[in-house]
Amino acid sequence: MVNTKNKSIIFVKRPEDYPVAGEHFVLQHTQLAPHLEDGDILTRNLYLSLDPYLRGRMDGIEGAYVPCFYLGKPINGYGMGEVIQSKNPRFPVGSLVFGVITWEHFSLIPPAFNNLIILPAAVRNSKVPLSWYMGALGMTGLTAYGSLKLYGNLKPGETIFVSAAMGAVGHLVGQMAKRQGLRVIGSAGSDEKVKILLEELKFDAAFNYKSGKPIVESLREACPEGLDIYYDNVGGEHLEAALEVLKRHGRVVVSGMIDDYNRPVPYHIKNLVLIFQKRIKIEGFLCLDFEKELWPSFTEDVTKWLLDGDIICKEEITEGLENAHEAFAANLKGKNLGKGVVKIADL
Amino acid sequence: MVNTKNKSIIFVKRPEDYPVAGEHFVLQHTQLAPHLEDGDILTRNLYLSLDPYLRGRMDGIEGAYVPCFYLGKPINGYGMGEVIQSKNPRFPVGSLVFGVITWEHFSLIPPAFNNLIILPAAVRNSKVPLSWYMGALGMTGLTAYGSLKLYGNLKPGETIFVSAAMGAVGHLVGQMAKRQGLRVIGSAGSDEKVKILLEELKFDAAFNYKSGKPIVESLREACPEGLDIYYDNVGGEHLEAALEVLKRHGRVVVSGMIDDYNRPVPYHIKNLVLIFQKRIKIEGFLCLDFEKELWPSFTEDVTKWLLDGDIICKEEITEGLENAHEAFAANLKGKNLGKGVVKIADL
Incomplete structure (x- = not known):
């Protein structure tokens, strides 16, 4: 039995120019299905990546290079979560997962919508802050x-x-x-x-x-x-x-x-x-177009450059799901210094 | 002693949009120097190539990708001539030359301005019409x-x-x-x-x-x-x-x-x-950027394709230097079917 209470950022109106939190996307109480079916996982979401390309998805152009957002449905984008219940043997409870995450506290993800990758277990105790997986390592x-x-x-x-x-x-x-x-x-x-x-x-x-x-x-x-x-x-x-x-x-x-x-x-x-x-x-x-091909060399090279201090990961972390849409709107106006990240919860 | 009487198309006014014959470039009586100095050649000009890029040269932008035209000076562009007097051993009298030609009946060309190439002697008696060197073979x-x-x-x-x-x-x-x-x-x-x-x-x-x-x-x-x-x-x-x-x-x-x-x-x-x-x-x-590198293979391939009937060279030939500027202006408005060529004189 899943705690069915949830909160999500819902897309409610297509913006003409800059989206406004509370007008084009709003925080709403939502419901999760009460049971996991075979293959489902339940994640507790930890971090969201604020990416300008999400603005393009608000335009509602079918057949565009990434799927558009639909009115009444939650926003989604790259993020990180922790698997807290699982009926999918590929995703044991405790896995840290990275990929397209819905902007909500918890996500019940059926196999058809599950494109997540599992981060190495060492990530939990690494010198690398988890938020960097939203930025320089994402x-x-x-x-x-x-x-x-x-x-x-x-x-x-x-x-x-x-x-x-x-x-x-x-x-x-x-x-x-x-x-x-x-x-x-x-x-x-x-x-x-x-x-x-x-x-x-x-x-x-x-x-x-x-x-x-x-x-x-x-x-x-x-x-x-x-x-x-x-x-x-x-x-x-x-x-x-x-x-x-x-x-x-x-x-x-x-x-x-x-x-x-x-x-x-x-x-x-x-x-x-x-x-x-x-x-x-x-x-x-x-x-x-190149994420599969380059992911391994990218992770190896950039982790090294970051830990050696060759490059710096600048990030601006907003705390709380309830501030995600506001932070995204501000990012589009260039308010952020470096990568915009939302921290939903601690690991 | 050179016959010093000449006619040239002179650039007299920068156009705002489409150039107009008689307003932006005009036919004028001009004079040639009476004697060839060492290195000079005198050409009788036969064909001119009407190329849209010449319009860009009328804008007078210094440092552009090709030199601009100067007010009071003649137009020039790709063309063909016959050497009729020569004090340059590289260019014997009777040579057919191709390259940047001034829009005039005769040109006295000092070595510093001589970038002409000599066409093979066989061109005189080939099945290939000379005008094609302004188009498909130019x-x-x-x-x-x-x-x-x-x-x-x-x-x-x-x-x-x-x-x-x-x-x-x-x-x-x-x-x-x-x-x-x-x-x-x-x-x-x-x-x-x-x-x-x-x-x-x-x-x-x-x-x-x-x-x-x-x-x-x-x-x-x-x-x-x-x-x-x-x-x-x-x-x-x-x-x-x-x-x-x-x-x-x-x-x-x-x-x-x-x-x-x-x-x-x-x-x-x-x-x-x-x-x-x-x-x-x-x-x-x-x-x-590639003319030197590709000229030999280009000439060989395209001559063959043309003679085999694989491709057709469409051209619109205007007779007479006195009509060159009018024909160029019309070309810019898309009046030509295929390559615009001016025939100044028979070989």
């Missing part, structure tokens, strides 16, 4: 690691520009590129973030794109010799500025375009003609 | 051939969409892709062009993008199963439609964006977010 870390490896074609001495450089992916991309001997430039939305980029994360240059100065001017000043690579998390005016400053045969790795998610009409980029005039290569990717 | 042919070879990564059975498919590059790209076993879709700006694409050039599908129907609808109807490759000559609404219809991991080869050249403000493409959602790769190129 999908955002893999996104940074895999995209640089497969699409970045980084060469020491090159200059890379990372937008949303204090974001979940951006701050890892910058540090990983720096580790490989590149000159790293970042943009961020506040002077506080710029300070962290320069002083703590050792970026070679960084600027506040909300300073009032056109992005293209700040970027030109940061690399008068031009840019080899633009790592795009933002799109819009950032992409336009990068195209302007890229060298011939420059390349763009497109990890996201957060500027487009929250606008009814995207920014008008006016210099796409530079793509052929400068022979620019632009590649989009999703970490779904 | 830079437009090399553009089509090299870009498909280096960036297209064509696989038999794939579907490719070519915009401006009756244009100089487009009609060759379509036929070359067809030759390699792809399903080929083309867009063009008139029903007459669509008819030629379907009946003469054997495209699998073609549509008139000026029919009033949104391009994205015509394209979806032509390939309900989606697109593997978009070969972009146009940019703007064509590129937006192609992004919409491309399959996941689709690719875009950007040869030109003629839609952008003639607008003060480019079309607003609103779905760039699909680049990462569908993991699309976009690559721009210029044939300058």
Whole structure:
């Protein structure tokens, strides 16, 4: 018999631009089924990963690259839980699981919806905080690691520009590129973030794109010799500025375009003609495409880099499921320093 | 002693959008220097190639990918001439030369400005018309051939969409892709062009993008199963439609964006977010980058394909230097069927 009382963050209205906690998604009392069927597991959820791509799922476009959210149903996304009851021999009670988790205290997961992976038992007593599995050791870390490896074609001495450089992916991309001997430039939305980029994360240059100065001017000043690579998390005016400053045969790795998610009409980029005039290569990717292939080397490499202090995992942890939607909405507006994580419960 | 009387097409005013013969470039009587210095050659110019990229050179942007035109100076571009006087042992009198030619009857070319190549003597008596060296056997042919070879990564059975498919590059790209076993879709700006694409050039599908129907609808109807490759000559609404219809991991080869050249403000493409959602790769190129490397294999392959009737070189020949600027302006508006060529004089 399962305690059937639960709380979940329910998606109730499609946002036009930025989602608002309490309006587009709300905390509700919900019910779990009273019994586990064969194959079911019950998890106690511990951590949620706040990822900008979830905003795209709110648009309700069927057939998009990830399933959309449905009205009246809970939000889900990457997270971590502990198996507390199990009728599935693959998932013993006590397993720590990682994967797509519903935003609720407890989840009763039938086998058809169970895509969770079991983290090694050593994780419980490791020097690595569990929250890092939401960030540098989770999908955002893999996104940074895999995209640089497969699409970045980084060469020491090159200059890379990372937008949303204090974001979940951006701050890892910058540090990983720096580790490989590149000159790293970042943009961020506040002077506080710029300070962290320069002083703590050792970026070679960084600027506040909300300073009032056109992005293209700040970027030109940061690399008068031009840019080899633009790592795009933002799109819009950032992409336009990068195209302007890229060298011939420059390349763009497109990890996201957060500027487009929250606008009814995207920014008008006016210099796409530079793509052929400068022979620019632009590649989009999703970490779904390489997660299986790269997961083992990623986990090994990045755990080592983190424990050696080669890279730092910046995270902003919000306590409590009841604050998850508010924290997500704030993240979309760039309020977070590093990776946004919700801690639902202690292990 | 050189006959110093000459006529040239002079660039006199930068156009805002479409250039107009008589307003932005004019025919003028000009003068040649009376004597050849050591190293000089005098050419009698025979053919001019009308290429959309020349429009970009009218914008006067210093440091662009090709030098801009200067006010008061003649237009130049790819063309063919015959050496009629020479003080340069590399260029004997009677040589047929190909390369950047000034738009005038005669050109006195000092060594510093001489980038011409000498065509084989056999060209004089070949089955291949000289005008083809402006088209399928010139830079437009090399553009089509090299870009498909280096960036297209064509696989038999794939579907490719070519915009401006009756244009100089487009009609060759379509036929070359067809030759390699792809399903080929083309867009063009008139029903007459669509008819030629379907009946003469054997495209699998073609549509008139000026029919009033949104391009994205015509394209979806032509390939309900989606697109593997978009070969972009146009940019703007064509590129937006192609992004919409491309399959996941689709690719875009950007040869030109003629839609952008003639607008003060480019079309607003609103779905760039699909680049990462569908993991699309976009690559721009210029044939300058591979001309040396590919010229020999290109000449051999394409001459054979043309003589075997595998591909057809469509060209629209305008007679007389005095009509060159008018013909170029008309070409930019898509008035030509195939490659635009000006014949200045018979061999």
